[in-house]
Amino acid sequence: MSALDGLRVLDLSRVLAGPWASQTLADLGANVIKIERPVSGDDTRGWGPPWLSDDAGQGGTESAYFLCTNRGKRSICIDIQSADGQKQLQDLAANADVVIENFKVGAAARYGLDYPSLSRDNPKLIYCSITGFGQTGPLAARPGYDFLVQAMGGLMSVTGEADGRPGAGPQKVGVALTDIMTGLYANIGILAALAERERSGVGQQVDLALLDVTAATLANQASNFLVGEVTPTRLGNAHPNIVPYQSFAARDREFILAVGNDSQFAKLATLLERPELSEDSCFTKNAGRVAHRETLVPLLADCFASRDAAQWLALLEAAGVPAGPINSIAEALSEPQLVARGMIVNLPHPDNADLKVVGNPIKLSRTPVAYGRPPPRLGEHDGDLIGDPWGDA
Template sequence: MTALQGLRVLDLSRVLAGPWASQTLADLGANVIKIERPEGGDDTRGWGPPWLEREDGDHGEAGESAYFLCSNRGKRSIRVDMRSSEGQKRLKDIAKSADVLIENFKVGAAARFALDYESLSRENPRLIYCSITGFGQTGPLAARPGYDFLVQAMGGLMSVTGAPDGQPGGGPQKVGVALTDIMTGLYANVGILAALAERERSGLGQQVDLALLDVTAATLANQASNYLVGGITPQRLGNAHPNIVPYQSFQAQDREFIVAVGNDTQFARLATLLGQPALAQDPRFAKNADRVAHRDTLIPLLADCFAQRDASHWLAELESAGIPAGPINTIAEALNEPQLLAREMIVDLPHPDNEDLRVVGSPIKLSRTPVTYTRPPPRLGEHDGDLMLDPWGDG
């Protein structure tokens, strides 16, 4: 048994936020049908290189892009032209027996095909209909298209990401992955599962309205609260933290590493480790609020100490002292971390084009109904035949 066994999900979404949501549901056991355009399918199939190298040694655009592979495992792919009346009828028929539908059309576009919530819920009142857009179903910007990069900028995330103005490389930066898309996919899952739980009481479905801009605002967390509570407009601090000191990167003799002191006791241990126990008694540094106020004085003192030895020395010493610290890994180093490997976060998922496909697995660990990896990301239209038989099959 899996946690979501028997749940039927019709995925009309593309690119990342919607597919990320449906992939998570598939990992948890849901039966997910991915609907794709006959010509080219999901946009991300063409977002390479790199491409999955095929067993015959061929690769390139005939294969699957690495981007597509990251967010579409566990699904079946069926090609449907929803611009045609036949395609619209097929989708309506599938939606009649779906538990969940995920879409990321522009506001109003689904209604042109009679695939909107109002139309489909008349035939299937138990349907959970999740709509993902840049700006939501309401408001003055609802009709505008929205992309992760654009919304990271508009939502304030870029304003607190990157080095301060006047420093080398200073200026606003986007996060290195499409984090707003991914977080929107995760919030979509929360909304979908909440609606499913409520359906157990009422017997009725509902629409779940997710906006990238809303999610960006919600995930500003302490930075948004710093403004709303303290009237402070947060600024970029590079790798430093606005509310905790020292909580940043330091340059050792050979390379940078991270120190994350979370409380005053840890700071006292750090001061002792560095041979500067008096720092913890100094009224400028004894409490975190004092350290925040005097960071410009404290940080150079700590930096001078850390610059005397290699990062490996400091990381070993900090671990022994119970002070959170770690290396700044490359992606390759991170994905080969023994801890991630022990947690089975890198999964072998043989693909029809290459049996050696490996993907990053789900971080969700359930004790009785663990996640499963039953299908590799599908080739375009791989399961078209299912549409002519039973589109849902046995999951």
């Protein structure tokens, strides 16, 4: 039995944050029905190339983007604009444990699919709403997207090269991180509400906003401002609170050095045959290294330029100093550690028996994650509406 075996999740969301949340619940054993628009389906079905190729090797109908966030679900097409479609969704929600939606604020109410409406028939319902700016506040009615919110939420202001350096300027993160984090926070809220329901017997609404999540995940950068009253700036690959904790150029390529404490710095100084660095009062403690980074980093950079990255990485590992390569996606997904951890999963799909997906990182000792279904074709499970749609998934 899976951890969430028997949990019924009605997924009315699309694109990334909501589907990421429901996919995680599906991995953990939940029975997830994904509702899609007839004909077009989830927006991300069209976000290619690349595509899952058909038998002729031509472009298929499933985008790689859609495949990354919709495994483990059934797809049912319902026209939400129609009275019949609204009734079908209300009936599904009446027997669901969780509803996940990312309508604009107020839109669900027009279809009778808002929390007050659905909870009248199903008081135990957990109803998770995901929007750009939340259900309240002056921007609540505004649409929000990951890229936009990364900018508004301050994340881009601390991402990218420092002013005055080549390529300087604010940058978005290379994946839609705000959407992903919102999906994960949604899971936490849903599971907390389910745990509380065990005591109270009633459900509640979970309100998630991309902007809120962006602010929450600024972590030390936000705390640096709130405590130190200094606005953080972009430092490229350097760290605002730790030195040396950044990329360095070896003779052939760059690599990452992540010295997290003073003893590791002493080991580094010994390895570089510069023991005086760890004995210098300016560099002995991390606070001093942060204050004098402009002096220390060039000294280290000169040392690292003398050998290839692979040589440095071998020496650093032997010395117990954290360091690593800067991998491409292809290199990262081939890392023996990820392979050993079962993070690359073969999930046969009707259009490609060799479909591979990145697995779920949650490792449970008794009720492990399972991958029972590939990402569904559009409307693949429409027939399940006949009889008991929440029956055997």
